[in-house]
Amino acid sequence: MPQTRLDTDRIRAARRVIDPVFLDSPLYRCDALEPELGCAVSIKLETANPVRSFKGRGTELIAAGLGAGSVVCASAGNLGQALAWSGRKRGLDVTVVASRAAPAAKLDRIRALGARLELVDGDFDAARERASDIARRDGIRLVEDSLDVETCEGAATIGLEIARQAPSAEVVLIALGGGAMATGIGHVLTELAPGVEVVCVQPAGAPAMTLSYRERRVVTTESTNTIADGVAGRCPIPEVLDDLLQVADDAVLVEEDSIVAGVRMLFEHAGLVVEPSGALGVAALLENRERFADRRVVTVVCGGNVDPAAHRCWVAPRPT
Template sequence: MGDFGMARECAVRIAAERDIRLLEDSPDIGTCEGAATIGLELDCEFDAVLVALGGGAMATGVGYVVKTTRPGTEVICVQPERAPALTLSWRARRVVTTETADTIADGVAGRFPIQEVLDDLLVVADDATLVRESSIIAGMRLLLEHAGLVVEPSAALGVAAILEDRDRFAGRHVVTVICGNNVDAGSYRRWTG
C-alpha cells in the first residue's frame, strides 16, 4: 500500500514521460489562492483560526488572508501526530521528512514537505500543533451530533485541537475550517459509531 508521497512520485514520472503539466496542490500558486478565498469568507471577528495542515495550500492561503486582514489573529495549523512532517518542519524551520504517515486523516498525510510551501507557512502561521487519532474521531462525532455534518477525518482536525487543549481556547472566539467529506462510509460508521 502506498501513500501520497509515492503517488506524487508516480504522477511526476508520468507527467514527465507524457510531457503534460502536473498541477500539484500546494506548490501551484493557484491552489493556494483558491484556498485563500476561505479566509475571505471569514467575515466575523475572531481571535484564532485553526486550519488543517497537510501539503500546506489551505493553511498558507487562509493564513495569508487572515494575516493581511486581521494581523493580530492567531493562525494555528493542525496536523495528525501520526503524519507530522510539515508540523515538524515548521518547528525546525527546515524541511523534515518522515518514514510513514499512518493516520485516518489521509487528506493531510504527506511525508515530504516542499521547501517553498514551508517558507510561506513560516510567514503566516503562529503555531503548528499535532493531535491524536482519538481526538480526530471525537471531533468527527461532535460535528455529526451537534452540527449534522458528515466530515472526513482531515476536516475534524481543528475540533480535535480544541478538545486536546481546551484551556488554550477557553473564552476566545475561535474559528476552524471544516471542509471535506470524502470518507469511506464503512470506515466512517466504524469511527463514529
Template sequence: MRQRTRLDTVRIRAAREVIDPVFLDTPLYRCPALEPVLGCAVSVKLETANPVRSFKGRGTEVIASRLAGGGSRAVVCASAGNLGQALAWSGRGRGLDVTVVASRFAPAAKLDRIRALGARLELVDGDFDTARERAAAIARHGGVRLVEDSLDLETCEGAATIGLELVDGPGGAPPPFDAVLVALGGGAMATGVGHVVKALAPGVEVICVQPLGAPAMTYSWRRRQVVTTDTTDTIADGVAGRCPIPAVLDDLLVVADDAVLVREESITAGMRLLLHHAGLVVEPSAALGVAAVLEDRDRFAGRHVVTIVCGSNVDVDAYHRWVGAAPAGQV
C-alpha cells in the same frame, strides 16, 4: 526564511472571478451546540457544501480556467482523493484531459468519485508521496501539465479565497473571532488562508493542526527546516504526507502562529461531536480543528474560534467504525 509569502492578495481577489460560484461563499456560522463541550465560542466554515465536498475545487478552478485559455489541455495530479475529484470536476467542465494518480489504499469512495467525474485514474502501490513521484513521471514523459498541490500557487491562492470570506466583514468590520484552526497537510489551505488573515486581520491567530501520525509539516515548521518521515499512520488520509515542499514551508513560516499535533482518538471524538452537535458528516481531516480544542481546552477557553470543515468525502463503513461508539468518558 522569506519575510513574504509567494502569494499575492490582488491575485487572490482576482481568483474569485474565475472560480465557479458553486465553490464560493460557503456557509460560515456560529454553532452554539458545540460550545458547552468545547468551552469556547465556535464558528464553522463549511467547505463541504459543494459538488466535490471539499475546498479543493477553489484551486482547481483557477488552474483549469488558465489551462482552458491555451496551451496543453492535458493535466495530471497526485491525490489522496479530494484534489483528484476537484480537478476532474473542473477539467470536465472545460474540456481538459485529466489523469489522477492515487494510492490503491485511498478510500474507495474517493476513487469511485474520481472515475465517475470522467478522469483517468492510475493507482500505485504505496502512499501519497509515491503517487506524487508517478504523477511527476507522467508529466515529464508525456509533456503534460503537472498540478502539484501546495507548490502550485493556484492551489494556494484558490484556497486563500476562503480567507477572504472569513475576514471581509460587512463595512470593513473586524471579524468576531480571534483564532482560525486550519487542517495542515501539504499546506495549500494553511498558507492560503494564513496569508489573507495575516494581511487583512493580523490580530487573528492562525493555528495549523496535523495528526500525530503524520507530523512532517509540523515538525518542519517547528524546526524551521524540512523534516521528512518514513511513514504515516493516521485515519486522516487527506493530510498524510511525508515530504514537505520547501517553498511551501517557507510560506507557512511567515503566516502560521502555531502548528499543533493531535491524537487519533481526538480526531474521532471531533468527528463524533460534529455529527451529534452540528449534524455534519465529515472526513477525519475536517475534524482536526475540533480535535485541537479538545486537547487544549484551557488555551481556547473563553475565546471565539473558527474551524474550517474542509472535506466530507469519507468511506461510509469506516465512518461508522470511527464514530459509532465513544470510549468511556468521551462524547
C-alpha cells in the same frame, strides 16, 4: 505584509474565475459544540459544494488557466475529484494518480467525474513521484498541490470570506497537510486581520509539516499512520514551508482518538458528515481546552469525502 509567493490582489481576482458554487461557503456559530469545547465555535463549511472539499477553489484557477489539453496530478482523493470536476467542465483530459490504499469512496468519485485514474502501491508521496513521471513522459501539465500557487491562492479566497464573515474571530484553526489551505488562509488573515491567531493542526501520525515548521527546515518522515488520509504526507515542499513560516502563528499535533472524537462531535452536535481531516480543528480544541477557553474560534471543516463504513464506526454509540 507577509512575504510569500501569494499575492492578495490575485486572490481577490480569483473570485471572478472560480465557479460561484465554491465561493461564500457558510460560516456560522455552532452553539451545540460550545458546552463540550468551552469556547465560542464557528464552523466554516467547505463541504457544501459538488466535490465536498475546498480543493475546487484551486483547481478552478488551474483549469481556467490551462484552457485545453491534458493534465495530471497526484491526489489523496480530494484534489483528484476537484481537478476532474473543473477539467470536465472545460474539456481537459485529466489523469489522477492515487494510492491503492486511498478511500474507495474518493477513488469511485474520481472515476465518476470522468478522470483517468491510475493506482500505485505505497502512499501519497509514491503517487506524487508517478504523476511526475507521467508528466515528463507525456509532456503535459503536472498539477502539484501546494507547490502550484494557484492551489494556495484558490484556498486563500476562504481567508477573504472569513475576514468578512467573522470579523470578531480571535483564532482560526486550519488543517495542515501539504500546506495550500494553511498558507492561503494564513496569508490573507495576516494581511487583512492581523489580530487573528492562525493555528495549523496536523495528526501526530503524519507530523512532517509541523515538525518542519517547528524546526524551520524541511523534516521528512519515513511513514505515516493516521485515519486523516487527506493530510498524510511525508515530504514537505520547501517553498510551501517558507510561506507557512511567514503566516502561521503555531502548528499543533493531535492524537487519533481526538480526531475520531471530532468526527463524532461534528456528526452528533452539528449534523455534519466529515472526513477526519475536516475534524482536526475540533480535535485541537479537545486537546487544548485551556488555551482556547472562552475565545472566539473559527474551525475550517475542509472535507466531507469519507468512507461510509469507517464513518459509521467512528460515530457509533460508545459503550457506557
